[in-house]
Amino acid sequence: MQLRTRMAPWLWLTPAGALLIPFFVIPVLITARNSVYRDDPMGFLVPAFSFASYARVLSDSYYLGVFGNTLVAAAIVSSITLVVAYPFAWLLARSSGSSRGFLLWVVYLPIYVSVIMRVFGWMVVIADSGMLNQALMKIGLINHPVRMINEISGMIIGMIHRYLPLMILPLMTSLQKVDDSILRASSNLGGGQWFTWWRVVMPISLPGAVAGTQLVFAGVLSDYVIPTLLGTTKFQLLAPAIYYEATTNAAWALSGAMATIVIVAVAAFLITANLILKRVAPWASV
């Protein structure tokens, strides 16, 4: 009986293990392993230990540029979505009934709609002859169409649209912890609007903001479709670059190195964010 209870959780974990270990854990390990093999110019991966790929990725301005571009894009998208999502999530957390249902539906809908359809919609809107340019010209703000599609601006807009729900939802979950009685208590004890926001609402929403940022970062790092359809080759992003190296160039070691760097960066980000969160918001994990 003792053995049974001790084994029980592991028995329940067997299907998950059978799926995740060969198809998640091992692939990550193999990626790391491949990154220290050598790319043969003939397109084969030679199992000879070499750091050449890392040397190339970390010194070549092109590859450094790709990393830099992606981080910059992620930072821009995270900040904008955070600022936009915050008041919306606050409203959502405090709404109820049919308006809450409607707002939640609006936030969840993009998840049900294919990303292709969303990108397609943006293509219609921001094309040179598209809606936005036509409207701006009609108003008289501009004389020639503004190039947004296949430009950085178009790509950023598309990403904001894609990742906004991912920022709204964790923020909303956090902000739901701020109920009316806490706001009243703060006011009762002498805290005005801004004091209450700074001392009560903002700290409580912090874990949500961090979670949202993590999701947005992960998204931008992986995004293939938006840079490809709305972006420009002058501003290369990580996912298309990795895909290109791995398939067209069959440079498995190189792409492996890029991917391993991403894994390490994401892990570092997760760990630091959680450590900082534990420091700044120890109550969240209590």
Add this chain to the structure above:
Amino acid sequence: MGQRLMSPRSSHLSPGLPSRFFAALVVLFLLGPIAIAGIVAFSSGDRLEFPIPGFSFRWFAIALSKPQYIEGLTASVIIGIGDAILATIAGTGAALALNHYRFRGRSVVQALVMLPIAMPAIVLGLGLLFTLAVYHMQPGLLAGVLGHAVLGVPYVVAMVTAALSNYDRSVERASLNLGVGPVRTFFKITLPLIRGGVIAGAVSAFLISFDNISLSLFITRGDTLPLRLMQQLLAYADPSVAAISTLLVLASLAGMMLLLPLTLRKR
């Protein structure tokens, strides 16, 4: 924030006009492109233009007659259903293990099970590309099912965990007390009670996989619908892409309507 936290003058905590306006803008931003794409699907014109010249179903007919779309749709559905099943089995078991038991290594398992969300899918895709070669597997439908299942597990775990936290374990104890073994107790008692969470998780896994591009790029041969549509958009953007996407939205809305009664817990 344009909205006051609390108006000392009024007795409600309802939002003021500025924040409603802001919310309306956000709603417009989120829904706008989707609505526009939907409208373009009904265009009677020959090319991509907005506003549309006239109303017609022709692009729907064209989309449905394109073999690459139909193949893509079939592939996506097969992969989606397959991986939803796998992810649900794996995720439900994991959620139960994490929720019901305290064991050594629990936090490691918990982190591992939720990691696929935090990990950029591109890394997973690349890794699977490499690993398929090691397993002597080819990119294709089976690889797609397995890879997408990994992606879906965290969603299932999250949904089932939520369902588990809302439910009272003493019913399980009652079942055991009355002589029913643990496995049968799971199927007769636990599962029906957390049914809502399990179904929500399965649906999430399906949707995540259906829309996935970064992973499918590597582990399928351009089989899935989103990949086919992307190829079309890269080649020549026409309303057929909008048409088939709109059909999918309508289908998934219809599916939600049908599944909704199932997810609502019967008390």
Add this chain to the structure above:
Amino acid sequence: MAVFDRSGARVDEAAPELVLDNICKSFDGHVAVDRCDLVLKRGEIVALLGASGCGKSTLLNMIAGFEDPDYGTISLHGEVINAIPPYRRNVAMVFQHYAMFPHLTVADNIGYGLTARRLSRVEIGARVDEMVALLQLSGLEKRYPAQLSGGQRQRVAVARALAVRPDMLLLDEAFSALDRNLREDMQLELSLLLRRLKVTTVLVTHDQREAFALADRIAIMERGRIAQIGTPEDVYRKPGSSSVLRFLGTTNRFTGDLSDSGEVSIAPGLSFAAPVRIGTGAVLVDIRAEDITISREPTALHRTAPAQVVLRTFLGSQERIVLKLDNYQVVIDRPAQVALHQEPLAIGQQVYLEFDPASCRLSAAG
């Protein structure tokens, strides 16, 4: 005339601390508070007692500034505060579920109001220490609310409110979330503390025991009005109306007939002279369980009637007996000591009721 409050301290009657004058408030056409007047002296503890929906919480919220009265003025120290927002009134509140800031430690929660008032770090530290000692929270300063028990959280809530040295303390059903023994202990402790510190307090509750345990005066509220206000003894022993009588204590209700000659009859063989004339016809007679006594023999008086014992329950300090009289179920409470010196009553035994007509209240039957 010198006035003394419960603790024996002399209180300046000439300087009321809180004055509510003709306060009215409606929500969507429904009247929540209907022309309420209240005057509190410094150091006084007043309870607003009533069932849910009687308007007591609305009144409290108006004192705190979370709601605005439609009419009427609220004055503190003689100054009208209607226009002052809640965060500038110095009236600290203890909320029903304590409204702890989950992201702050116990110490930070207590010091919160002081940070809002821009006290120096040193001062805040000293004040927090003082409160921790006063409410016996030593050792818990670094904990988070999620790590505390219900009773501990309540102490923190009280400490947090008292830390700002408020002009008034407001308690909003502050004991309802505690279980019975803890509740009574905390009520006693808080009562002693508030009297020692001479804090003017308004508390809102639906629990009579809480009101009786803490208050110098009790205001019974019904449908937005203050039905009666007085010391606990006054309100209990001299209820102004049937509804006030029914609200406090356990009551028996009979239907009877009031004749022209002033006789009320509620059952065959049971009639008495009405204490108050309220016309004639059908009336409702309310009388407390402890105001009825039992005798084993009929007396010659016309206001006794035979009843059968249905149930006898031992409640510790009291004994509760349920009788069947005509088609009424009559509840009688008497000190357990009385029963000790008698033969125990048997189920089915016939006994006779007796009571003083002055202790019942009549109202017109609807």
